[in-house]
Amino acid sequence: MATAIYVPRINNNDDEVKVLAFDVAIGSKVENGQIVGQVETDKAVLDVTAAAAGFVLGFVANPDEVVKVGSVMLWLGENVDEAIPEPQETSLLRSTAKNSEITAKARLLLAQNGLQAELVTPIDGRITVEAVERYLAAQGGAKAEATKATESRATDVLPDVAGNQVSLSREEKGMAATVTWHRDFAVAGYIEIEYELGPWVEYAKQFQDKNGLLMPPLLPLMAWRLIQIAQEKTHLNATIVGNKRYEYSPVNLGFTIQAGEALYLAVVRNAQTQDELGFVNALGDVLRRAAGHNLKESEASGATIGFSSMERWKVTRHIPILSPHTSLMIAHAAGQGGKGVLGASYDHRVLNGGQVVAMLKKLAVPNKN
Amino acid sequence: MSLNKEAIEAAIKARIVEIAAETGDDASELGVDEIIPATGLIDSTGLLELIAWYEKTYQIPLAQEEINIDNLGTLARMADFVLRKKGLI
Amino acid sequence: MLINASACWPNPTLFLEHKLLYAEKQDSAGYEEIKAEAGDLGADLFPTLRAGSQDPDITLLSYGGMLPVAEKAARLLEENEELTVEIIAPAMLAPLPRFALLKALLHRPRILVVEEAHHQFGFSAEVLAMLMENGYRGKVARLGTAPVPIASARSLESAQLPDENAIVAAVLDIL
Numbered sequence: 001m002a003t004a005i006y007v008p009r010i011n012n013n014d015d016e017v018k019v020l021a022f023d024v025a026i027g028s029k030v031e032n033g034q035i036v037g038q039v040e041t042d043k044a045v046l047d048v049t050a051a052a053a054g055f056v057l058g059f060v061a062n063p064d065e066v067v068k069v070g071s072v073m074l075w076l077g078e079n080v081d082e083a084i085p086e087p088q089e090t091s092l093l094r095s096t097a098k099n100s101e102i103t104a105k106a107r108l109l110l111a112q113n114g115l116q117a118e119l120v121t122p123i124d125g126r127i128t129v130e131a132v133e134r135y136l137a138a139q140g141g142a143k144a145e146a147t148k149a150t151e152s153r154a155t156d157v158l159p160d161v162a163g164n165q166v167s168l169s170r171e172e173k174g175m176a177a178t179v180t181w182h183r184d185f186a187v188a189g190y191i192e193i194e195y196e197l198g199p200w201v202e203y204a205k206q207f208q209d210k211n212g213l214l215m216p217p218l219l220p221l222m223a224w225r226l227i228q229i230a231q232e233k234t235h236l237n238a239t240i241v242g243n244k245r246y247e248y249s250p251v252n253l254g255f256t257i258q259a260g261e262a263l264y265l266a267v268v269r270n271a272q273t274q275d276e277l278g279f280v281n282a283l284g285d286v287l288r289r290a291a292g293h294n295l296k297e298s299e300a301s302g303a304t305i306g307f308s309s310m311e312r313w314k315v316t317r318h319i320p321i322l323s324p325h326t327s328l329m330i331a332h333a334a335g336q337g338g339k340g341v342l343g344a345s346y347d348h349r350v351l352n353g354g355q356v357v358a359m360l361k362k363l364a365v366p367n368k369n
Numbered sequence: 370m371s372l373n374k375e376a377i378e379a380a381i382k383a384r385i386v387e388i389a390a391e392t393g394d395d396a397s398e399l400g401v402d403e404i405i406p407a408t409g410l411i412d413s414t415g416l417l418e419l420i421a422w423y424e425k426t427y428q429i430p431l432a433q434e435e436i437n438i439d440n441l442g443t444l445a446r447m448a449d450f451v452l453r454k455k456g457l458i
Numbered sequence: 459m460l461i462n463a464s465a466c467w468p469n470p471t472l473f474l475e476h477k478l479l480y481a482e483k484q485d486s487a488g489y490e491e492i493k494a495e496a497g498d499l500g501a502d503l504f505p506t507l508r509a510g511s512q513d514p515d516i517t518l519l520s521y522g523g524m525l526p527v528a529e530k531a532a533r534l535l536e537e538n539e540e541l542t543v544e545i546i547a548p549a550m551l552a553p554l555p556r557f558a559l560l561k562a563l564l565h566r567p568r569i570l571v572v573e574e575a576h577h578q579f580g581f582s583a584e585v586l587a588m589l590m591e592n593g594y595r596g597k598v599a600r601l602g603t604a605p606v607p608i609a610s611a612r613s614l615e616s617a618q619l620p621d622e623n624a625i626v627a628a629v630l631d632i633l
């Protein structure tokens with residue numbers, strides 16, 4: 001087994017000493033008590049002796065290096081070819097502080113430019129000034145919007161097969177930017193449960209008849225139930241920024257709607273302030289505007305939780321993409337034989353499977369009260 | 370665009386047939402007094418599309434509370450509602 | 459240098475001896491003198507020194523035995539955090555070279571005064587108060603020893619005195 005010879009303390013006020021020289025070479029045999037080298041402080045030079053016999057395996061400190069008292073100076077082994085145990089840091093500078101993930105200067109730069117650190121691709125695992133400047137340069141030097149991931153990170157090369165490049169419509173650009181957040185930031189999972197369609201269909205029917213609604217209110221009512229659940233469980237209405245969970249104060253419900261070729265996420269803001277009928281009407285209102293391609297900016301952004309249904313396409317299950325800065329998107333689909341599946345995509349940084357299942361089970365039955 | 374009841378009903382029906390076709394349904398047999406959402410020919414998204422088209426085509430901005438079965442539930446009611454809004458009946 | 463300056467100084471000189479500095483070489487180590495201002499009594503004899511960036515993210519103001527520690531912290535901040543660091547080291551604490559310090563510090567964005575001494579009611583308090591009185595707009599902090607007696611046990615003493623990591627942490631705090 002290898003034994004270490006440590007840097008001795010020369011006087012009480014010096015926690016560091018300078019290694020002057022080694023008197024032995026790697027591979028040479030050392031007797032117990034033999035002088036192996038010298039260390040120096042400003043007051044004295046001291047010989048370092050071996051406390052055991054052995055072969056010199058290697059030096060950890062180097063001549064003229066200032067090292068900490070008590071750190072390993074060299075290793076002795078019983079055999080010449082023994083392995084040196086794990087190397088240890090001896091340089092003062094290296095031992096004092098570990099690299100942080102984002103350098104302070106990079107943090108200042110991020111703040112000056114109103115950027116979130118997560119937009120920037122780290123260099124060698126660290127966000128440095130260079131990494132931030134690279135990001136800024138990629139943005140054409142323009143100040144990027146703080147909360148939006150509008151650019152995909154890598155630039156794709158054109159495929160080697162003949163084709164035409166077609167510019168994206170405004171809606172298509174919006175969709176591409178929106179789903180890119182999911183790829184870049186969320187750690188997405190998907191869970192589904194099977195549930196009885198009957199109670200919800202019955203509940204929605206009664207609600208529709210009672211209020212003389214033209215639109216079947218099933219999905220708005222389920223979304224309303226989701227809002228109620230999200231108010232109890234604040235994790236559901238949250239996201240992660242940096243190392244912290246960001247729990248939203250309002251519940252802004254985003255509802256996917258296909259209008260012609262365009263896919264929108266229509267948003268009812270402050271949904272928690274509405275009563276059931278008020279919310280059903282408010283959602284109907286924004287959906288109608290989405291269908292007419294007339295969404296206001298505030299109705300197409302700021303979702304804190306999502307709801308998506310592919311029932312109209314008779315799809316029996318689908319895995320939705322999370323919209324930016326949300327951790328939950330309900331996946332509603334068409335049922336078969338009285339049963340349906342109710343699923344959810346979720347950001348596993350914020351929610352775990354158990355929490356999502358608990359939420360889905362609540363959502364699977366209408367609130368009778 | 371002629372604003373008589375039959376013409377309006379026909380135009381709306383034509384649009385419904387188009388929308389129903391998107392989800393593979395055939396609405397060509399839809400009667401003027403059938404409750405549209407109850408037929409299952411077009412779903413809620415389809416209805417939204419229909420209403421959005423209806424507002425735009427007939428230039429009648431709707432308030433949310435006007436969107437109910439009594440006003441817009443059937444082809445006949447939708448046509449009447451246009452005429453009422455335009456002060457033609 | 460000290461003897462010459464003291465001999466030229468018509469008033470008594472109180473020299474604060476720091477025995478850990480005895481071993482340090484007499485080396486200007488990249489420091490330059492800040493030009494003495496006419497209003498600063500004795501500043502020409504006991505100059506204030508400056509080293510590091512001319513456009514610093516952080517200015518460390520320190521003196522005596524804390525100076526080598528501040529230098530170590532500056533290296534860490536430059537290497538690990540990419541910050542530009544300036545060190546200002548007055549050789550004379552009282553009379554405080556007010557004009558020179560104001561000129562050097564008033565436009566700096568962030569200043570950390572580091573003392574080995576108990577810093578409450580002390581030098582750092584005086585410097586920062588002076589800056590505030592003269593309209594300083596940046597961020598400031600001071601780091602020193604807590605208002606308790608210095609422990610005899612070496613481990614406790616090191617825990618009490620600021621080290622380079624404490625300085626780095628204090629700097630990161632005021633960014």
